[in-house]
Amino acid sequence: xxxxxxxxxxSIPELVIRPEYEISDIAQAKTGxxxxxxxxxxxxxxxxGVRKVVIxxxxxxxxxxxxxxxxxxxxxxxxxLVSLTTLFNALFYGDLIYKVWFSVKVLLIGYSAGLALxxxxxxxxxxxxxxxxxxxxxxxxxxxLPAIALxxxxxxxxxxxxxxxxxxxxxxxxxxxxxxTHSGFENVSHTLRMIGRNYGLKGIFYVLKILFPAALPSILxxxxxxxxxxxxxxxxAELVFGASSGSGGLGWYIFExxxxxxxxxxxxxxxxxxxxxxxxxxxxFRNIEIRTVNRWGMQR
Amino acid sequence: MAKRNGSAAGIKxxxxxxxxxxxxxxxxxxxxxxxxxxxxxxxxxFDVYPADRFVLLGPSGCGKSTLLKxxxxxxxPVEGAIRLKGREISEPGPDRVMVFQEFDQLLPxxxxxxxxxxxxxxxxxxxxxxxxxxxxxxxxTKVKLTGFEDTFPHMLSGGMKQRVAIARGMAMEPDVLLMxxxxxxxxxxxxxxxQKELLQLWEDTHFTVLxxxxxxxxxxxxxxxxxxxxxxxxxxxxxxxxxxxxHDNVGDKKFxxxxxxxxxxxxxxxxxxxxxxxxxRG
Amino acid sequence: xxxxxxxxxxxEFEAADIGKAETGxxxxxxxxxxxxxxxxxxxxxxxxxxxxxxxxxYTRFSGVxxxxxxxxxxxxxxxxLAVVSEQLLAMVWNSMTVLVTGxxxxxxxxxxxxxxxxxxxxxxxILSxxxxxxxxLPAIALxxxxxxxxxxxxxxxxxTLxxxxxxxxxLNAHVGFMSVSETQRMVGQNxxxxxxxxxxxxxxxxAFPQILMGLxxxxxxxxxxxxxAELVFGGSISDTSEGASGGLGWFIFAxxxxxxxxxxxxxxxxxxxxxxxxxxxIFNAIENRTVxxxxxxxx
Numbered sequence: 001x002x003x004x005x006x007x008x009x010x011s012i013p014e015l016v017i018r019p020e021y022e023i024s025d026i027a028q029a030k031t032g033x034x035x036x037x038x039x040x041x042x043x044x045x046x047x048x049g050v051r052k053v054v055i056x057x058x059x060x061x062x063x064x065x066x067x068x069x070x071x072x073x074x075x076x077x078x079x080x081l082v083s084l085t086t087l088f089n090a091l092f093y094g095d096l097i098y099k100v101w102f103s104v105k106v107l108l109i110g111y112s113a114g115l116a117l118x119x120x121x122x123x124x125x126x127x128x129x130x131x132x133x134x135x136x137x138x139x140x141x142x143x144x145l146p147a148i149a150l151x152x153x154x155x156x157x158x159x160x161x162x163x164x165x166x167x168x169x170x171x172x173x174x175x176x177x178x179x180x181t182h183s184g185f186e187n188v189s190h191t192l193r194m195i196g197r198n199y200g201l202k203g204i205f206y207v208l209k210i211l212f213p214a215a216l217p218s219i220l221x222x223x224x225x226x227x228x229x230x231x232x233x234x235x236x237a238e239l240v241f242g243a244s245s246g247s248g249g250l251g252w253y254i255f256e257x258x259x260x261x262x263x264x265x266x267x268x269x270x271x272x273x274x275x276x277x278x279x280x281x282x283x284x285f286r287n288i289e290i291r292t293v294n295r296w297g298m299q300r
Numbered sequence: 301m302a303k304r305n306g307s308a309a310g311i312k313x314x315x316x317x318x319x320x321x322x323x324x325x326x327x328x329x330x331x332x333x334x335x336x337x338x339x340x341x342x343x344x345x346f347d348v349y350p351a352d353r354f355v356l357l358g359p360s361g362c363g364k365s366t367l368l369k370x371x372x373x374x375x376x377p378v379e380g381a382i383r384l385k386g387r388e389i390s391e392p393g394p395d396r397v398m399v400f401q402e403f404d405q406l407l408p409x410x411x412x413x414x415x416x417x418x419x420x421x422x423x424x425x426x427x428x429x430x431x432x433x434x435x436x437x438x439x440x441t442k443v444k445l446t447g448f449e450d451t452f453p454h455m456l457s458g459g460m461k462q463r464v465a466i467a468r469g470m471a472m473e474p475d476v477l478l479m480x481x482x483x484x485x486x487x488x489x490x491x492x493x494x495q496k497e498l499l500q501l502w503e504d505t506h507f508t509v510l511x512x513x514x515x516x517x518x519x520x521x522x523x524x525x526x527x528x529x530x531x532x533x534x535x536x537x538x539x540x541x542x543x544x545x546x547h548d549n550v551g552d553k554k555f556x557x558x559x560x561x562x563x564x565x566x567x568x569x570x571x572x573x574x575x576x577x578x579x580x581r582g
Numbered sequence: 583x584x585x586x587x588x589x590x591x592x593x594e595f596e597a598a599d600i601g602k603a604e605t606g607x608x609x610x611x612x613x614x615x616x617x618x619x620x621x622x623x624x625x626x627x628x629x630x631x632x633x634x635x636x637x638x639x640y641t642r643f644s645g646v647x648x649x650x651x652x653x654x655x656x657x658x659x660x661x662x663l664a665v666v667s668e669q670l671l672a673m674v675w676n677s678m679t680v681l682v683t684g685x686x687x688x689x690x691x692x693x694x695x696x697x698x699x700x701x702x703x704x705x706x707x708i709l710s711x712x713x714x715x716x717x718x719l720p721a722i723a724l725x726x727x728x729x730x731x732x733x734x735x736x737x738x739x740x741x742t743l744x745x746x747x748x749x750x751x752x753l754n755a756h757v758g759f760m761s762v763s764e765t766q767r768m769v770g771q772n773x774x775x776x777x778x779x780x781x782x783x784x785x786x787x788x789a790f791p792q793i794l795m796g797l798x799x800x801x802x803x804x805x806x807x808x809x810x811a812e813l814v815f816g817g818s819i820s821d822t823s824e825g826a827s828g829g830l831g832w833f834i835f836a837x838x839x840x841x842x843x844x845x846x847x848x849x850x851x852x853x854x855x856x857x858x859x860x861x862x863x864i865f866n867a868i869e870n871r872t873v874x875x876x877x878x879x880x881x
Contacts, residue, residue, distance in 0.1 A: 002338050012505060013351040013506050029768060141854055274718060278718055281717075371769075400768070402763070404766060408878050409878070473826060
């Protein structure tokens with residue numbers, strides 16, 4: 001270190017002063033391409049969708065080639081085309097579509113009831129500190145409790161059937177949404193709060209016009225997590241107890257197929273679960289995000 | 301084009317005794333956006349000598365920041381060459397340390413001191429932890445941040461963050477310190493303060509610095525030599541001396557004259573640009 | 583326009599000696615009661631006590647059936663009995679062993695996937711296609727297949743746990759890597775970081791808030807999947823394993839079948855305790871030491 005500084009001190013360079021110059025005829029320079037469009041192939045390959053579809057096709061053909069080429073036992077792993085045909089048949093000639101509808105109906109009831117309860121709890125929490133403490137306490141306790149663990153109790157209280165499913169769905173949605181909304185509200189910037197007060201907003205209007213939009217990114221995140229939990233809980237619950245609730249849903253269809261060692265039926269059911277999940281996540285939630293938080297620049 | 305490089309070699313008497321440390325020779329830089337291939341600079345050439353406070357000055361879109369990234373090694377020129385001490389630059393390295401405009405250039409998971417030690421350690425400047433610690437503290441003192449060495453960046457103000465970044469850059473003792481509008485995001489008073497401090501630091505060791513700005517005043521205050529660039533694509537317009545100008549001259553005639561001269565140069569250009577290439581942006 | 587007021591020019595002044603003003607209370611300590619009721623833990627604890635008291639009083643005096651809602655005291659007793667004489671702790675241990683195994687293998691696979699996705703555009707496309715398809719698929723739905731492929735046993739549960747961990751972790755880590763600021767990337771390269779060193783010393787800490795979020799979501803999914811899997815198939819699985827004790831989910835299911843509702847509640851308490859421990863102790867400690875200390879918390 002000492003040698004370092006010594007070297008530095010002894011060899012301080014001096015400024016080199018050289019003459020100035022100006023170039024007067026700059027506008028005449030041949031600039032080549034300042035901006036050129038990329039080639040068509042480059043641009044098509046740059047489209048994410050194109051590359052993803054190619055990959056998807058690759059994966060599917062690998063599956064098909066593996067099962068057909070190696071002659072895999074179809075009871076263990078049916079080929080892609082067989083599974084697809086089963087899905088097609090179940091949808092158009094079987095009752096799969098009703099089973100999907102049954103699941104979706106229960107899901108919607110549970111999800112919206114959960115959201116409504118969460119809203120009430122949150123309003124209470126913003127109104128007074130006791131409510132706020134209660135929410136913090138309850139979410140901390142119930143959020144880590146998997147909703148499906150409540151199913152045995154629910155069946156005891158509400159009997160076998162839709163009410164039990166709705167009960168566990170509410171539990172799976174409520175705490176996730178309440179937790180993220182509550183923390184979203186608490187993180188609304190002080191400036192925005194003061195602006196709201198400045199314009200004379202009070203009570204419910206203050207919540208609706210300032211807190212809610214400002215905390216929307218966090219609320220949406222909670223709704224997405226809540227949806228994911230609810231979807232997982234429902235499929236799980238139907239797998240377990242769907243049979244007993246009379247007309248089963250999608251989860252029951254999968255379970256039934258696996259009990260019958262109808263493996264291509266299992267895959268058809270899984271396809272349906274994936275499709276529905278993709279629609280909700282990439283169409284429903286994506287659109288809400290594009291119209292709100294992305295448009296407002298609150299999220300990239 | 302050859303004329304420009306030729307002139308640089310031909311009419312510099314001082315060049316006989318001292319070799320340029322950095323040589324930018326007819327450099328054309330291009331980058332791709334999703335739809336377009338943009339030419340940021342077109343056959344730009346200049347020499348930087350040791351102890352230069354060399355400023356790249358120009359309006360937005362003249363490719364000065366892109367040029368700095370080229371020198372740092374983040375981009376390869378499609379034409380021409382950039383040489384540091386005669387060796388062609390091919391990738392980023394600790395012999396050219398960059399100070400950015402953005403405050404997030406400090407690693408948020410490291411304290412002020414750890415940020416500097418991180419640089420020293422990974423840049424291969426020190427062998428022992430004790431030595432790195434000593435150098436880090438020396439530079440923290442130099443940029444007047446004593447007492448903040450164990451603070452995490454998110455607790456510092458913007459000016460203090462830039463001081464840490466400058467300390468981190470200088471601690472590396474690079475051949476040339478590259479500064480990309482380092483004071484642009486600061487408030488006017490802090491900026492003035494930082495310019496003064498930078499000049500004081502330069503007085504200590506006469507380090508070589510390449511400084512990008514779009515403020516004519518800042519260029520004249522900070523710079524010893526100014527490369528004026530025109531936009532779309534960036535080309536060299538002039539190279540001027542400013543070693544005789546600093547904060548004390550800001551009000552006087554000499555300063556105002558040079559300032560007006562550069563302003564006219566850039567302003568004339570902007571009209572031309574609108575006539576020639578409407579809508580083209582870099 | 584006619585009534586537009588003019589500027590009223592007044593004389594200037596400067597205050598010569600500022601300083602010794604009597605400021606009164608600049609800062610006053612709050613009263614003891616104010617300070618105690620400001621302590622979060624105190625307020626939360628009193629709420630908990632209140633809820634428990636209400637539960638106990640309700641069950642004692644409303645005559646609600648023990649089969650619908652047991653008394654709190656009965657639940658506490660059941661929990662005590664289960665721990666002391668019914669090997670509840672061993673069951674928790676069984677569940678956690680399976681969970682940790684699945685979580686760890688899942689993390690390893692997610693790391694490989696993310697590395698590939700960060701290095702090449704092809705890997706990136708593969709990962710985003712796979713996660714878009716498989717992340718919305720509840721892991722528990724794979725359990726029937728897993729039982730078919732791996733038979734009844736811990737292997738089948740671990741397989742489903744893998745699925746529940748890999749996608750959220752890989753997805754979040756990848757998004758985290760992608761959104762590391764260009765400036766920080768350039769800083770890393772500037773100081774000569776390359777390859778794996780660059781990933782370890784720059785990308786991972788810079789993306790840590792996102793990575794941690796993935797780890798938390800992965801844990802939440804895995805925990806839910808495990809309990810569900812044990813509820814469904816715990817019985818059959820425990821029959822084949824030599825310990826014959828099953829996991830926590832099985833404890834709840836078996837007691838519900840026997841109408842031991844106090845024991846069901848005791849099982850649920852245990853699930854909550856484990857969950858609270860992992861989320862509020864383990865993950866909170868990690869957060870306090872990293873992202874919170876660095877001021878990098880996402881929102």
